[in-house]
Amino acid sequence: MTDTTRVALVTGATGGIGSAVARRLAADTMAVGVHYAGNKAAAEELAAEIRAAGGRAVAVGGDVADEHAMAEAFDAVEEAFGGVDVVVHTAGEMLLGPVADFDLAALDRMHRTNIRGTFVVAQQAARRVRSGGAVVTFSTSVTRLSFPGYAAYAASKGAVEAMTLILARELRGRDVTVNAVAPGPTATPLFLNGKDQETVDRLAAQSPLERLGTPDDIAETVAFLAGPGRWVNGQVVYTNGGVA
Template sequence: MTSTETTTTPRVAIVTGGSGGIGRAVAKKLAADGMQVLVHYSGGKDRADAVVEEIVAAGGVASAAKADVTDEHEVAELFDEVEKRFGGVDVVVHTAGIMPLSPLVDLKLDEFDRIHRINVRGTFAVDREALRRMRAGGALVNISTSVTKLQQTGYSAYAASKGAVEAMTLILAREMRGRDITVNTVSPGPTDTPLFTDGKPQELIDRIAKQTPAERIGRPEDVAEVAAFLAGPGRWVNGQIIHTNGGAI
C-alpha cells in the first residue's frame, strides 16, 4: 500500500423494527449509503427477510435477527449478534413501536401498560445497550411523533410514550459527552405506513394530508432521508428533536 492509499471499514447499523414501514425504508437507505445493516424484527420474519433480500439484490450487505425489545437479555443478544456478524456497531436507528389509539377515558390500563412497555421500556433497553456498545463516531436515532405537538384526540397514551422517548434523547445526548456519539430523535408526522393508515377511511387520510403545504402525507422514504443524515454526515446535529412532517406544525 502506498502512503496515499487508505482503507475504510464499512459502518454497521442496527435498525429495530426494520421489517416494515419506516424501519424498512431506513434499512434500505442506510445500506444504499454503504452501511452493513442488521434488520431487526419481532414477529415479521418473512418481511425482515424480504428487506434483506432487497438490500442484497441492490448490492448491499444485510442480515436479519429477532429480539423482543422489551427484554433486556434479548436486546443484549441482538447486539452480540451484530458484533459477531459484522464486528461492531456504529449506528442504531430505533423505529420499533406500537400505536393503539383510543380516547383516554376508554383506554384500559392493560393497554396503556403495553404501549409504554414497548415504546418506553423498549427504547430504554435498546438505547442503553446501544450506548454501551457503540463505537466512537456513532449515532443513535430514536423515533418519536409530531403528535406530541399536535394534540390530536385519541393519541394520549401514544403521545405520552413518545414524549418519554424525546426526554430520554435530550438527556442521553448530554450523557455521551466525550464519547463522540450523537443522539437525536426524528419526529414524523402522518406517514404512509400500515401503522398510520390501517383502520382509517381514505376520506380521513385525505383530510389529514391537506394539513401540510404539500397536501400529502409523508412517505417512509422522507423519514429515512432524515434518519440517514443524522446517522451519517449530520455530526453537528446532536440532542435534537427533528420534526419531519412536511410543515404540518
C-alpha cells in the same frame, strides 16, 4: 486490511418506516442488522434484498423490551460485521383512543414496547456504539400537535424524547450523536390502519405540501442524522412537511 464499513442496527425493520430506513442506510454502504420482533420471514427477505443489491445485511430478532433478547441481537450484529456504529430505533406500537375510555391493559402493553423498549435499545446503544456513531430514536409530531385520541401514544413518545435528549448529554466525550425523529402523518400501515379515506385526506391536507409523508421521506432524515449530520445532537427533528 481493516474493514471500514459502518454498521447499523435498525429495529422494527419490517415496518414501513423501518424497512425504508434499512434500505436507505444500505444505499449509503452501511452494513445493516435488519431487526424483527415477530416477522422473521419479512426480515430475512429484506436482508436478502439488500445483499442482492450488493450490500451487507443480516436479520436479527428479539423483543425490544427484553434486555437479554436485545443484547443477543446486538451481539449478532457485532459478530457479523465487527461492531455497531448506528442504531435506529423505529420499533413501536400505536394504539389510539380517548383518555376516558382507554383500556389500561393496552396502555401498559404499548408503553412496555415504546418506553421500556426504547430504554432497553438505548442502553445497549450507549454501551456499544463506536466513536463517530449515531443513535436515532423515534417520537411523533403528535407530542406537539395534540390530536384527540392520541394521548396514550403521545405520552409514550414524550418519554422517548426525554430519554433521547438526556442520553445525548450522558454520552459527552464519546463522539456519538443522539437525536429523535418525530414524523407527522406518514403513509404507513401503522398510520393508515383504521382510518377512513376522509380522515386520511384531511390529515394529508394539513401540510403545506398537501400530502402525507412517505417512509422514504423519513428515511432521508434518518440518513442525514446517521451520516453527515454530525452537528445535530440532542434534538427532536420534526419531519412532517410543515404541519403546525
